[in-house]
Amino acid sequence: MFARLFSMMLLAFCIAAGPMAAFPAYAAQSAPPGASSQIDAVLVLDVSNSMKTSDKDNIAGEAMKMFIDMLSAKGDKVGVVAYTDKVQREKALLTINSPSNKQDLKDFIVGLDRGSYTDIAVGVDEAVKVLENGSDPSHEPMIVLLADGNNDLNEATGRTQSESDQELAAAVETAKKKGYPIYTIGLNADGKLNKASLAKLSDQTGGKAFATNTADDLPEILSEIFADHLKLKVVPVQSITASGEYQEVTVTVPNASVLEANISIISSKPVTAKLTDPSGASVAIPSNNVLLSKSSTYSLLKLLSPKEGDWKLQVKGVPKDKIDINLIFNYDLELKMEALPSKTYKKGDTVGISAHLFSNGTQVSEAELYGNMRAVLLATDLDTGKTEELPLDNSGGEFKGSFEVKDSHNYELKVRAEESSFYRESQAVQVNAGGAATQAPVTAGTAGSGSEQQDGGRSWTLILIIAGILLVLAAAAVIWMLWKKANRGFVGQLVIEVLDGNTGEKTYPQYKKLTGFRGKFNLHQLLQLAPELRESEKLVFTPGNHDRLQLHGGDGIAVEKSGRAVDASRGLELKSGDRISVPLGSVDKTIMLEYLV
Template sequence: MLKKWINSFIVITFLFCNTSYFSVRAASPLHSTSRIEGMLVVDVSNSMKSSDPNNISSEAMKMFIDMASLNGDKIGAIAYSDEVMREKALVKIHSEQDKQDLKDFIDSVEKYTYTDLSTGVKEAVKVLDSSHEKDYFPLIVLLADGNNELDPKKSKTAAQADEALKKAVADAKAKGYPIYTIGLNANGKLNKDVLSNVAVSTNGKFFEADSADKLPGILSEIFANHLKLKIVPVNQLVGNGDFQDIKITIPNENVLEANISLISSQPVEVKLVDPSGKELALPSDQVLLSRSKTYSMVKLLKPVQGDWTLKVKGVPQDKIDINLVFNYDLQLKLAPLAKQSYKAGETVQVGAIFEDNSTAITDKEIYKAMKATVTVKDLDKGKTEQFPLTAGDQGFAGQFKLGDSTSYEVVVRAEDNSFFRETKPQKIAVKNSAAAPVAAKPSATEEDKPFPWLYVVAGVIGVLLLAALAYILVGKIKQASRGFSGQIVVEVKDEDTGERTSPQFKKLKSFKRKFRLHQLLALSPEFAETEGLVFKPAAGDTLLIVNNSDCTIEKGGRAIDAKKGHVIKRNDRLRVIPKKVNKSIYVEYIG
């Protein structure tokens, strides 16, 4: 182990000294396209039988999943009552089967007795914390009636539940997780104030739904708002028993996906004809078709530019609403400014271009079809002005004049009727008109001896190696007597009856070096196979679980491989599934 660590250290040190390695890496293009990380959180308490009797919450979640991109969007789901009842970790979507697995999970969720809204929000934040990736847009979609009904047998009070929700919402806001709330109100008992406050406090939005026909508009708006897209109303028609033609225009070749939603109370038939007049098979590699009780979804993958024809056949007199949301693989980038700093009163030239995976878009039709503006914010005075930009063959261009303030911020926005994009803000420093003093140049006769970099680097490496060796030796000594902190909560669920035991809190300070799950279960013969599940202390108040048993361990709804060890952080929740008994053991590590 020590030899392996030293070898790794030498390699890293070599790469650090070899600057050409980093210059090569920096030249590699980066994938800049952002994707969605969406946690679907649904109340599955007994009250939902009256506030959502037609189970439109399930329809909403399925529709959101169908709208998600096959190019790597991540979707997860949490079903909660007064505790987390079922959970599906964020799944990176690459196929229709990935989506079907999520929808099957949603269909399998049952209803439970009590409700604590804070439980679902807190768990969603926790999952996003553990799974968030750079260049992904995280969000939470919460479907509930906004009312709490706490278990009187438990010690948690209404005030404590309210405080826990406030803390979870503040946590989501601080981490940039907007919460979009969908209030389910079939029985007229919706607590709008609570759900609206959750949404507004996190820069999300509140919606109310008492029937399924509102879902496409709601879900489309959430999806569009989060990815800087716009909903394109296509048409509303009344079924007559025959196919009716609807024109679908694909504006340019940069449309990654086109989502066509059809909402109706009765099933509809659809056909699709491409711009060349060829009818496409539904479904096929190019066109996906999803159906549910209240909607149909047609997804076009990398559709060609031009006018498509959607043929829709509905039941006579049945109203059919059709909406369209495009998914663009485009980013808007501000061109570098001519200078790093300007003088007061100077004119600044501004330009911006679209990029697709770091490649500049040169299609002049895209730029000419859009409206672009530059927003200039005076950071000294807090005032904002907008100036129009003109579209050219290679992008947008324009100019504005600086005032007498010392600092400005510029953002370019471009939009058409289906999407908009904004550049990252760029600051402009304005210097005083007085010339800065010029530093005196050293005399031509002055000569400095070259600095002995080689000796310094070699000395630093030697010191670091010695320090590393000392650190490892000290760590080995500490590990031999290392103890535990915090506690573990253990619950057992009978999978045949659905009954759960009361949570048992096990303090860990009495253990040294390691302990077994079987010990926490009071050495019950029923769970003898958990003897092979070992916990060890790890760095930073974490635990290492090693699975030497035949039990399955799940985290966030997915099986984990802990044969060689898996790190558990504070508030992580595991499900242990023995082979010989039809019960599940829930283990949560808390402070």
């Protein structure tokens, strides 16, 4: 921040004072990072006596078991830390190679005992150490914490809250440096959830925070965690009300690159299911390529390397019982942008862009897969902070396009490709086309004679220097104010639901953290740039004072609050708990938003 401000001041001073030497323009490209569909996860559980009231239905145990069932059939690693004011029990990272490995972990969770006190720092610190000591560098590490967020320290040990805070801060700092996002699931059966403390842990480490008091929310929460961590999308499947007979639901496998399809079925009463593959053949449940996991609150079907096409799932439940079905796919795909064709760029140059998908290190050449995806080049002008979205051609088994260097600025380029069930982003590439500003030499006038003219010349020179310095300081102040405004951060989160006007169906709430944005963002970005919802980019959010959110609507976008239309073109302030709805004119859908801090 200060370095950029200093550079701007230096540039302004040099323009005022005289010619500036030209700096060479260049393009810097860093190597793309490794991508993996494998997870190294540590499940952290508060097992203090207070959880008997904040989690009286043992949602935490069900969540942990369901998380384990959702993991890949082979290759993922899982550890468990159960804590009170000390580590009660611990299981080091275990590589999952068979169903028995998953069952061992679930049996370990069932056998956990309670303790008297609570110190959240102990659990988080131990989880970080487990990952440090046993995670695979090629895997995606993560921590999932299930707690009510409250401490209850044992006075007899002399442990103070300040000491706990210091230990927690050190563990969080390590997690940030190592790239260990902490996802929190707050348990709130007794209404005493410390939501803020758990949200802070997630915000600081790049995870997400959730809260629940019912097991019904677990499929949505866990799917959202998986989706966020592995750059996937939760695919909504229509909920049904059981009739006592088999009812059919279509599960579409979009392409041949799907490694696994997780179908979670939630019902308060027992259900039975049948499955038919795209060819119409009946598939046994369970079988070699269809795994079945059950608990008292859910059933989970895992299709291994499923055929592309429409699968038919038939579910039979107790009449009038609501059955929720959730779907998430797992891919082993990485998006890489080809090295830029040149290392030197200037204003007016055109940069060729090409990107490809890779599976297990091998370039994917299926034209159909590319054709089903929408790809854009995200070009960010680092001098102004403005991001331009340029569509890329997706024909011919690659994503292809070009970028024009419009100004002598620094740019950051990356490709984002997405379809209905997942998205990928390439490693960012920095392009420096920042040629130096120059100024024509000043034409010398006729020199005066005598000491009076010399003194006068010195005085004018001094005045000009002082004026130049004042001008630079004024310009720096303006630049600082503009930079501060453009990079002001956000707080809180937006809860998003989409209502389909044709079917009346509403998607599960999605919790979108706002802390990653600076200056402003539009609603379309939160909706993962879904093409059919492009109209929502007319709705722009900026940070307000006192943890408020400012909403600004463009032409042709409607906003409703408390059932009444409001004029968002002049700006609308949202405080925590406010709800609005945005009916879209291009499609029969309504976006419902709730702002929470």
